[in-house]
Amino acid sequence: MVNCNYIHLDEYQFFRIVVSEKKHKSRIILQPICQRIEQAYLTYLNDFDSLCGQPESHFATDDQNIRTALQKCYSSSTNSFTQFRANYYNHQPPAVRDLCPYCMIDTPYTLDHYVGQTEFPEYSILTKNLLPCCFKCNQQKNETWRSNNVKTFLNFYDDRFLQYPFLIADMQFIRNIAILSFTLIQPAEINNLQFALINRHFSALGLLEKYNKKSNNRLSSEIKTIQYMMGDGWIDADIRAQLLARYNGFSIQYGPNYWECHIYKALADHLTEIRLL
Numbered sequence: 001m002v003n004c005n006y007i008h009l010d011e012y013q014f015f016r017i018v019v020s021e022k023k024h025k026s027r028i029i030l031q032p033i034c035q036r037i038e039q040a041y042l043t044y045l046n047d048f049d050s051l052c053g054q055p056e057s058h059f060a061t062d063d064q065n066i067r068t069a070l071q072k073c074y075s076s077s078t079n080s081f082t083q084f085r086a087n088y089y090n091h092q093p094p095a096v097r098d099l100c101p102y103c104m105i106d107t108p109y110t111l112d113h114y115v116g117q118t119e120f121p122e123y124s125i126l127t128k129n130l131l132p133c134c135f136k137c138n139q140q141k142n143e144t145w146r147s148n149n150v151k152t153f154l155n156f157y158d159d160r161f162l163q164y165p166f167l168i169a170d171m172q173f174i175r176n177i178a179i180l181s182f183t184l185i186q187p188a189e190i191n192n193l194q195f196a197l198i199n200r201h202f203s204a205l206g207l208l209e210k211y212n213k214k215s216n217n218r219l220s221s222e223i224k225t226i227q228y229m230m231g232d233g234w235i236d237a238d239i240r241a242q243l244l245a246r247y248n249g250f251s252i253q254y255g256p257n258y259w260e261c262h263i264y265k266a267l268a269d270h271l272t273e274i275r276l277l
């Protein structure tokens with residue numbers, strides 16, 4: 001897992017520009033509420049914890065025409081917002097261009113509203129609220145961004161502790177079949193609140209189960225490759241070096257909590273057992 005780069009732009013100014021590019025009908029709804037939007041943006045940007053405890057949007061459900069106009073800032077294209085979307089991935093690290101930061105499994109073809117736009121339409125084009133995401137995570141996450149007044153999901157702009165290893169994998173051999181199972185551990189650098197958030201994120205998206213399944217599907221072919229190398233006369237030290245090189249490569253690119261790198265680390269640590277299979 002890796003962090004995304006937040007593109008530091010003047011969010012409120014950006015909103016005003018998008019509004020100025022809207023058609024007349026939307027402009028006359030949105031222009032009078034610009035000050036309220038500025039207030040809502042300040043809450044999000046400077047006091048996100050209070051937003052987690054805020055019962056409802058700054059725009060009550062009876063402001064339906066306003067709520068619709070706000071959502072349409074995202075769904076109906078304007079020059080500025082289209083340009084933002086087009087350039088977004090140029091600002092992101094290669095890992096984020098490749099994999100959804102929420103799951104690290106699929107390609108991030110969508111932008112997720114971290115705070116759901118049905119519940120809080122005022123944040124539909126707040127760029128700090130938009131994160132790359134795959135279709136599956138976006139669907140699974142839906143509007144469930146908080147529970148009991150705390151975040152349910154990691155925020156890949158703000159949660160800057162992803163470089164500390166908290167995902168580990170244990171390999172066991174049951175009836176000559178290698179099985180990898182992932183667990184979460186709390187490193188010293190991550191505090192209890194942060195670790196609880198990691199647990200909520202993994203649980204909400206079912207990530208440990210997904211990683212177990214994907215890894216175990218891959219293990220048999222990886223083990224066959226290793227057995228082929230062994231049959232070809234490779235010594236364990238050289239096979240281990242190859243496997244650790246792959247572990248390090250993945251770990252550098254996708255972070256130490258990337259599930260795939262753990263496959264190679266586990267294989268490197270269990271060559272003796274693999275030789276006996």
Ligand SMILES: [Zn+2]
Nearest residue numbers: 100103134137
């Ligand atoms: Zn995903």
